[in-house]
Amino acid sequence: MTDRIADGLPTVEAVAAAEAIGTEDTVLVSGFGGVGYPKATLPAFAARDEDAALTVVSGGGVGQEVDDVLIEADKLARRYPFQTQAASREAINSREVAFHDRHISRVGDEVRLGEFGDPDVAVIEAVSVGEDWLVPSTSIGHTPSFVAAADRLIVEVNEAQPEELERVHDVFQRDLPPNRDPIPVTGATERVADARVPFDPEKLVAVVETEQADDPYEFRDPTDADLAIADNLGDFLEAEIERNPVLAESVYLQFGVGSLGNALMGELSGIDFGDREVVYFGEVFQDGLLDALDEDLLAGASATSLALSEAGQERLFDGIDRYADDVVLRSADVSNNPALIERFGVVGVNSAVDVDLYGNANATHIGGTDVVSGIGGGGDFNRNCRLGVIALPSTAAGGDVSRIVPQVPHVDHTEHDHSVIVTEHGVADLRGLSPDERMTALIEVADPSFRDELRAYHDRATAAPGHVPFDPETAFDWRD
Amino acid sequence: MTDRIADGLPTVEAVAAAEAIGTEDTVLVSGFGGVGYPKATLPAFAARDEDAALTVVSGGGVGQEVDDVLIEADKLARRYPFQTQAASREAINSREVAFHDRHISRVGDEVRLGEFGDPDVAVIEAVSVGEDWLVPSTSIGHTPSFVAAADRLIVEVNEAQPEELERVHDVFQRDLPPNRDPIPVTGATERVADARVPFDPEKLVAVVETEQADDPYEFRDPTDADLAIADNLGDFLEAEIERNPVLAESVYLQFGVGSLGNALMGELSGIDFGDREVVYFGEVFQDGLLDALDEDLLAGASATSLALSEAGQERLFDGIDRYADDVVLRSADVSNNPALIERFGVVGVNSAVDVDLYGNANATHIGGTDVVSGIGGGGDFNRNCRLGVIALPSTAAGGDVSRIVPQVPHVDHTEHDHSVIVTEHGVADLRGLSPDERMTALIEVADPSFRDELRAYHDRATAAPGHVPFDPETAFDWRD
Structure with missing residues (x-):
């Protein structure tokens, strides 16, 4: 087993992890800008032979291993607040999937307050995980809020993402209003926290090992x-x-x-x-x-x-x-x-x-x-x-x-x-x-x-x- | 002379104060919610027998002694960011006066950065004035930013407004970005400053005594x-x-x-x-x-x-x-x-x-x-x-x-x-x-x-x- 996963954690195959997702759950996924999203759990869920109508909330854009697999399996009912895949665009524009786009900065609070449904499961890609913490991979997005809000947590540890990513992360978690202080950041690169997203160990239902690169961004040449x-x-x-x-x-x-x-x-x-x-x-x-x-x-x-x-x-x-x-x-x-x-x-x-x-x-x-x-x-x-x-x-x-x-x-x-x-x-x-x-x-x-x-x-x-x-x-x- | 005006200040009649306003000036006036606006200087300016095309910026709604008198005298060219008088509404809707409504919270910065023209004169109603400070009357609005931005300052000290208003004021002035700290207010009624708006004494060109109540708000009975x-x-x-x-x-x-x-x-x-x-x-x-x-x-x-x-x-x-x-x-x-x-x-x-x-x-x-x-x-x-x-x-x-x-x-x-x-x-x-x-x-x-x-x-x-x-x-x- 990889040394990126602390001893004693419930490491399982994706198929088993997907069992922790109910057929009408609100699922919160890591990922932003098309990177750092979970790769294995939702395809495993999509492959299950049963009807499902999930609500999926991401921080920003995620890859086809979230949107496409669920839509192809007809298991996605609602989606917030941003998506970039052709399959989800088509499903939303044909009104098969209900969608509302939201200001990104507000989505963490909206999830914590249940505005997209009661948050059931968070599925988070990480580069490492301990008993009560994880280090996000190529994006952070709303992972800290999602982990705090969800009843259950599935962590995918992706060996294809470098562990050194922890050197760029600064994970600051805000309290809810009205006891919310100003964010203490005073300059673009000032660090005010560390790389770890804390979680309640009782929430952790599965850890899945993956080794799959992000679906790479492709920029066209400047016109x-x-x-x-x-x-x-x-x-x-x-x-x-x-x-x-x-x-x-x-x-x-x-x-x-x-x-x-x-x-x-x-x-x-x-x-x-x-x-x-x-x-x-x-x-x-x-x-x-x-x-x-x-x-x-x-x-x-x-x-x-x-x-x-x-x-x-x-x-x-x-x-x-x-x-x-x-x-x-x-x-x-x-x-x-x-x-x-x-x-x-x-x-x-x-x-x-x-x-x-x-x-x-x-x-x-x-x-x-x-x-x-x-x-x-x-x-x-x-x-x-x-x-x-x-x-x-x-x-x-x-x-x-x-x-x-x-x-x-x-x-x-x-x-x-x-x-x-x-x-x-x-x-x-x-x-x-x-x-x-x-x-x-x-x-x-x-x-x-x-x-x-x-x-x-x-x-x-x-x-x-x-x-x-x-x-x-x-x-x-x-x-x- | 009233003891609300410190000794040695240039106290004059409104007609003389109005001489400090040029015919194409950008004039920043106190006032918000229909109260705390200057009552005497702009009527005196309006009465002058010469063409003028002022730009007037208020914090919020002001009385007819600003909008109406200038419009009746055909001396208002531009108006920002909010107005409530029938005369200004009519002049704006007939496109005789150029107008743009702006988010109130942003107007102080927009004025300081010259986005409504080079700020020439601030005309501010106060309950008292010293060598380098004034205490606003029934509203604060953007008075601190207006006083900081303007080249020249006219203060109207209104004896009809109680001097005790200083007991409710809390005048916190922010630095411009990027050296702007969080506002240190942590609760609705916390005070973090005092009642005085500071100013550079060299800006003070006139102090005018007035004794005129705000044009009172009239609320209809609830329907x-x-x-x-x-x-x-x-x-x-x-x-x-x-x-x-x-x-x-x-x-x-x-x-x-x-x-x-x-x-x-x-x-x-x-x-x-x-x-x-x-x-x-x-x-x-x-x-x-x-x-x-x-x-x-x-x-x-x-x-x-x-x-x-x-x-x-x-x-x-x-x-x-x-x-x-x-x-x-x-x-x-x-x-x-x-x-x-x-x-x-x-x-x-x-x-x-x-x-x-x-x-x-x-x-x-x-x-x-x-x-x-x-x-x-x-x-x-x-x-x-x-x-x-x-x-x-x-x-x-x-x-x-x-x-x-x-x-x-x-x-x-x-x-x-x-x-x-x-x-x-x-x-x-x-x-x-x-x-x-x-x-x-x-x-x-x-x-x-x-x-x-x-x-x-x-x-x-x-x-x-x-x-x-x-x-x-x-x-x-x-x-x-």
Whole structure:
């Protein structure tokens, strides 16, 4: 037996562990950014020859060994708060699986308070486990809250994940309100706890050995639009840091998950930050940040997930001695904590499906109906950043569809929340602008081929009275 | 001369003070909840025989001696972030005055960072002033940030406001990010500072003596719908506090500004909180709370404004010895601070113009176009409360218009933010519900005369595929 599992623990095969899951249980799984999720227990549960209707809650995105296997076996009834697999997307959009996307920073509390059902079982991937503690693997997510909330605990110890991951973890667990103190973190890479998630030994019903790598993230290469967005963002930030006293000495950055976010991270070297200390305070650590750390552009990084490609994971694990001091993984209610984001004055860059002429952003539902992944941490950051930036290509579908639209059919981030919209055509700095002025500024960052039509909407809207120029008859005409 | 003004200060008539305001200045005025605003300087400025185009920023609602006089003189060009006067509403809705409503908790920083223009002059009502400090009057709002940000300072010392107000004030000023510590307040009525707002003596250009009461708030008597909403809310809270561990020992409450909020505060005695300590942590202290304090239903209250009726102000001022220990006025970035709201696990009850079947709330714009007052602190509380409640009558216009609609034309609070919708017809507890399930729950709290039409929309929407049932063709058909 591996020395990663303390003596005397109930080590069993996955099939036996899955017996601890009831057919209508609420199951809390580790995992965030597509990594650190359990690989063996839920496939074993899915293979059982009986009807089941589970509720599954994850911290963030997890692999197909959770969503796909349960959906294929018709055993998933409800899912919260974020998912990234084609199978779950399809099941949710056909309303076979009930879903609601939630602000990531709040999900730990929501689970502890039973807002997604009575928490029955937590299934957690770890790199090691003791009598009353475990060390999470490549993500922390909401593992501490899930372990605290669940009646029963199944731990999968994955030999394919390096044990040295414990050197990056900082697991701080908050008390419930109203006896909740401020999180004592005063800087991006400050450690305030240790790597272990404590648990009540009576909860531990099974330990399963696995040896399976995360389903690796695959980032597409940056497109021309990505690179033009990075250029525009860089020019804007260089001007902003000269005038904004919050950014006079240091810059806290966050980039959203995904290929655009990864491309923007990778282009950091193109931005002249002068002699300011630049740190990352976000939810996912992606490949683009490795270069920035290696080149000393970045002094450190805080996140809840190592959402790296296979090559990126190898690079991090091989260089763990170098990276461990500068990279901190935290639980998602710390990495995404509104109070910390606000106190650090984070510059956050997140993407959207589309943005409307009022400045509202739809980050989740194509056409207002079909969910992509969920709101994730976008609302945690957009709402609380000192400078909230939404970056998106101005078109989709090879240029046939404008992503700057009269009115988004679904609002995730309101006009009150963020400050700036960036496309490959420029920067709309919305600070201080009235609704009418916002419309003019946003039309200027739309693709040129759509600007006349957007201006025609603006004209129709301003022909009617009211603070917000609005033409309800045609506001949704652009919907796919 | 009054002994409220220290010797040697530049005490002048309002006409002379107004000379310190340039014709295109950004003017920051004290005031919140319709009280504590300057009464003399802006009327004097408005009376000057020259063109002007001011930008005016207040903490919250102020009286007609700010908005009306400037608008009547055609001297107001831009206005942030909240207003409550008929004159400003009309000027904004006719787009004569540019306006944007902002989250109240953020406005102090936004002003300090010049997001509404370079801050030229602060005009602040005080009960006393020294060489380098002033004591605010009936509201604090963003006075500390405004005084810190402005190049020049005009102080109006109002003899009609009792000097004893200093006994309720607690003025904590935060550093800018990223060197911003957690706010050290650990309970609703804890004091962490003193009553004085410090200022650089070189900024003080004029002190003006006034003696004019606040334009008193007038609350309408509770309607039958208000009382039925209070009943439903009370029943819901009594059940919730029994099951929710956050509310096991104490309950932090907040109610939104306005007659419904005031009515709900006044009905607190109808709720059985058991032996829990009940405190108020909100932005406005309204008449309804005085009874609750007198009857020991409430152990204390934190707010940024004494938004009381004339009778309420008299009662508070006459009983200041009794109330001073239990009532704390804070600056608006503390009273509305997201981190404190989250840490205390506040139960927040705010209203809306309309709520849609998805759970989104429009709190600001009638028909999506005509602003009422602005988002105010609604987003600070709804987004960060442990239990966010939207309470509203199910109809407007004497029952002719449903306030539960298929889709709100303007979104201030998204489906991700709050938990519960209450009308006089019941409680829709949205926690854990999918979009489809939310629609069903929300139809049940609509007025019975509109439920069939709402069900017909739900049916049309669910006939199309997608996670969110949506019929864009008819989503806005209900718009006034």
